[in-house]
Amino acid sequence: MTRSWWGWGTVEDAVRGAELDTLLARARTLVPGELTDHAPPAVGALGLPRPRANPPASLARLCSADPADRAGHAHGKAFRDVVRNLHGHLPRVPDLVARPRTEDDLVDLLDWCGREGIAAIPYGGGSSVVGGVEPRFDDGRAVVTLDLARLDRVLEVDPVSRAARIQAGVFGPHLEDQLRPHGLTLRHFPQSFQFSTLGGWLATRAAGHYATLHTHIDDFVESLRVVTPAGTSASRRLPGSGAGPSPDRLFLGSEGTLGIITEAWMRLRPRPRWRARTSVRFADWGAAVAATRAVAQSGLAPADCRLLDAAEALVNAGVAVGGGVLVLGFESADHPVGAALERAVELCRAHGGEPSADLARSSDDAGTAQDRGAGGDADAWRSSFLRMPYQRDALARHALIAETFETACTWDRFDALHQAVTEAARHAIRRATGAEGVVTCRFTHVYPDGPAPYFGVYAAGRWGSTVAQWDDIKTAVSEALSAHGGTITHHHAVGRDHRPWYDAQRPDPFAAALTAAKAALDPAGILNPGVLLPAPARATRAVPDRGREG
Known part of the structure; x- marks a missing residue:
């Protein structure tokens, strides 16, 4: 398989043929404008400058x-x-x-x-x-x-404690392949799973498969090994510790600015044997949100609890519904989970939800490490979820703006935030494109105290201007998120794009402490300049070699 230099994934898996025809037909019903394809240039035509090093x-x-x-x-x-x-x-x-x-x-x-x-x-x-x-x-x-x-190997497995020492450069599929013979799994499946690494997940505090309970990669870390320009940090492997501020927490989410994560001891779990899944449709969005909150606060801890609004369900799953669709899933390596699913469905019914016909076929499934679909809305969404990045690229080639942004907020603030962000996005689309667009919302993760809303934007762009148009829309929605108590990112990290809102979100004393940590660990300012903190002036003196261990 050949990695695409310009877009997502592999060249062989790009959207084409009947899938492309269906995608473009759906796009034409959503946004106006011509849909002319623009092929990427060949690498040889880019005219890259000569290397300076x-x-x-x-x-x-x-x-x-x-x-x-x-x-x-x-x-x-x-x-x-x-x-x-x-x-x-x-x-x-x-x-x-x-x-x-x-x-x-x-x-x-x-x-x-x-x-x-x-x-x-x-x-x-x-x-x-x-x-x-x-x-x-x-x-x-x-x-x-x-x-x-x-650096892509599982170096050591501790089956007694259910943990493994893993190199940071391993991609998701290769990691799971190495754990499978031990009957264990990290069970962390972000949408980028096939093309992202353990180190990347740790450095950006990625969120993965589970929609409740253990959602971020932080939850699976026992210890980290990190190479910095000032020395190598290796924390003690422990199930928990109250010994001062956590050294691991310093590097989790540091996005390569303080050091480079090379290894981690990660908590594992047995591969699941029992699964139960279904979807529940709602005629009213408010009722769908209330039902999702009830499930999140019930203590049932479903693996999947993803709410799609009507636009999201139609655009990305081809499901027509009035208020929304809640995709529910439970799994366990220890016991059947059908009763937990039934109780979650009862909570949804109390808010007017109607489980789809696949419920009867979402029975306990023993003895397999592979997901088996329940059919219906849940499988339609799962299939679409895996193809979204490829479809986004296909739309971008046709001058359509198709992008997402995500946040998290407490339940009491969600209604106001949702309204403000949706209105800000729609107004910004009109200003940037001169036409109406589509704004969708889904919950990727839910907590007892709040959801992680994930918004999608679809609009007709002008070829040659779509980056500027998207930047205008992104700025408007980021301002709305910040003004209504949301975080600038729940799991996409800060990078350079989110820096202005991250700077406003973090407390000033913490910013000072982070700046000091950067100066201590990276005195020449060479690591990922401009991420999390302003890029320092270029170093004017050499930095001496340091020992291997610090």
Whole structure:
């Protein structure tokens, strides 16, 4: 399979044929405008600048100046990244892509970057949608992208404690393949699962498969090993500790600005044997939200509890409904879960929900590690969910604006936030495009005290202007999120795109502490400049080599 340099996933899995025809037909019913395809340019036509960095002979074997490598590592996978790639607009690309094979290789690469004042951007799977892996700074320094994909092994499994020591560069599918013979799973499945890494999940505090209870990767961490320019931090492996501020918490969510995560001990669980799934339709959106809150606060802890509003259900699952569809799923390695599903359905019925006909077929399913569908709305949504990034790219090629943004808020604030964000998005679409668009909402995760709403925007753009149009819409909705008590991101990270709102959200004393930590751990300011904190001025003096362990 061939990774796409300009868009999501692999070239072979791109939307084409009947799937493309169906997608474009659906798009024409939603937004006006011509739908002309624009093919991506060939890498050879990009005219990339010559590399400004020459590695020492001892590191040359780890470094690539191949144009396809450099172009493929220049951006993440957000809508604006894909569109800029389609236009061949890559004003800043890494000078080299380095692929360390060992932790010692990584130490040597960081020492070299520190001595030479070269910016170093850690890179997992490159699935960032917030400018997290992009060399977006103009201080003239060379840039090396540190791709950790060769650090991809499960090094040790502790079956007694149900944990494993895992290298950070492992992609989701390869990680699960290595755990499967032990009957264990990390059970962390973000939408980017196939093309993202453990280190990327940890560095961005990613959220995964579970919609309730254990939602963020933080919940699975026992300890971290992190290489920084000032030394290597290795926390003690423990089930829990009250010994001062957590060293792991310092690096979780640090997005490659404080150090580079190389290994982690991760909590695992037995592979599930019992599953039960269904979907529940609602005629009223308010009732659907109330039912979802009741399930979230019930203590039942479903694995899936994803509410789709009517527009989201229609656009991405082809399901016509008046108020919304709630997709419910339970699973366990220890016991049947049919009773838990039945109780959740009872809670939904109390709010006017009607379970779909697949409920009778969502029975307990023993002895398999593979998901078996319940049919109906739940399977339609799951199939669509996995294809969304590819479909987004196909729409972008046709000058349609198709992008998402997410947040989290407490239940008492949700109604006001939902209304404000929806109105802000619709007004911004009209200002940016001169036409109406579609705004959708779904809950990706729910907590007893609040949901994580995930909004979708679909609008007819103008080829050559869609990045600016999306930026205008993104700014408007980000302001609305901030003004109504939501977080600027629930699981997409901060990167460079969310920095203005992140700066406003975090407390000033914490910002000062983070700045001090950055100065202590990365004195030359080489690690991912501009993410979380302002990019420092280029270092004017060499930084001496440091020991392997600190």
